[in-house]
Amino acid sequence: MPFANFKVPEKTLTPQQKEEIVTRTTELCVEIYGERARNNTMVLVEEVADGGWGIAGNVLTLAMLGEATPTNTRDA
Numbered sequence: 001m002p003f004a005n006f007k008v009p010e011k012t013l014t015p016q017q018k019e020e021i022v023t024r025t026t027e028l029c030v031e032i033y034g035e036r037a038r039n040n041t042m043v044l045v046e047e048v049a050d051g052g053w054g055i056a057g058n059v060l061t062l063a064m065l066g067e068a069t070p071t072n073t074r075d076a
Helices: 015-033 035-040
Strands: 003-009 042-048 053-055 058-060
Touching: 003 015, 015 035, 015 042
Parallel strands: 003 042
Antiparallel strands: 053 058
């Protein structure tokens, strides 16, 4: 069973963007493994709390990066 785990900063993706990640990742697995993979591909999109992630030993926040939050985060 293919399994993909995406960890993203909290509230940076809309529900539609998360759906696109799941759909496109599933399609990629089907392209690689064949149609048999469709019903067994698991895609997990995990939101990490702001400040709960970092790069090169430095904790980062959205404010530090100047990132905008999507306007439609309902059910995000």
